[in-house]
Amino acid sequence: MEHYNDPYQQEEKHRPTLNPFISVWLQPKQTARYMIDVKSTGYAILILSIGYFGSLLSGVMEIDFPVWGIVLLCILLAPIAGLIGTAFSALITWLFGKLFKGTGNFSELFKALSLTAIPYIVLIPFYLIWLYVAPESLLTVDYMGPTPWIFWPATLATIVVSIWSFVIAVAVVAEAHQISNWKAFFTVFIPSVIFIFLFIIIAFIIVIGIIGVGMM
Template sequence: MEQGQTKLSPWLAVWIRPRETVREQLDTGQPIKWMIPIALGAGILNVLDRASSRSMGDTMSMGALLALVIIGGMIAGLVGLYLGSAIFVWIGKWLGGEGSYSDLLTALTVGNLMPSIGMGILWIPKLLLYGKDNFTSISPSINAYPMLDYMLLMVSLLLTIWNLIISLHAVGEAHQFSAWRALGSVAILFGMIIGVALIVGIFTSIFTVF
């Protein structure tokens, strides 16, 4: 039975056995195959989501939007993976974690980026049915299928939540601590981001006054 389970593709196994799947990859001692293409693809899909949620098609041509999604997505994907891994190593050490930089690269690739690419399948019906309306505030084709749009939204929300849970287990496995402690590292990261944003906002306000 165990042998049958280990033969399951990591792309599928990570959804149901995140810690075991990450551990299998960590135990190989080798970098994830296609790690950089996976990061590029996940970054593109992330920027695609942002372009849709911000209705960027209202102010940009489709050509410019496509260039932004591809170029910006590839840059964001690589920066997110390499910088994110470094940050989670740093914060994880505060919480007693044991993961190395290489461990976190593997964990985030398997436990976050691969599920993100899997979620990209939802873009297939959206692009086929809605086209440019995915990126504009006025979207008659989406309004023509309200139930379908609602279903896609709910599925996307559920998968996003599950992807977060998978990511926490992946980081926890890399650091050899619980998913709850991994959640603590995420909370610390967000706290740092909010703190930096507040400091920048305060200084911006001061210099604006003067």
């Protein structure tokens, strides 16, 4: 009996197995393709749940909860924030990518962009330590006390992680849309600038409104 060799099965057989949590740091495009072709949406949500836990921890402030309550709240909110945030990012990059003749669909972009959450996992130990040793300095906006030792390494880690997450975003959008890195850069950058500009305008209008009400 003649055996039929399915090209897709042959490709799957020879595809290298990647660990996205490790490979995305230096092989973002290959990891994005692996996520798109092999991994499920559920796996992408798992990545988001862990990564957004670190992201939420780095942004907590003015929360009148005990430390354990803050950690639990971040754990519970991470999957929801990750799902909503990445779905919105996937929608925007899908739409703007079409301007550059991108071919990726929403599902592919969602799975690829979930990889941008992985660098934020690095922040988890930094901010857990910060919450433990000096919670008031992290949670209070107008904190005037001594700067804790964890401030500088946590801040440096946050800057590096944010930059690298953007680099990964450009690479995975390029892979998902099958466009050049420069086109992917503008696909990510243009909507970011637009939303920052809109945020500034809205904030300015709100401030002017508050000042106007206060002068009445």
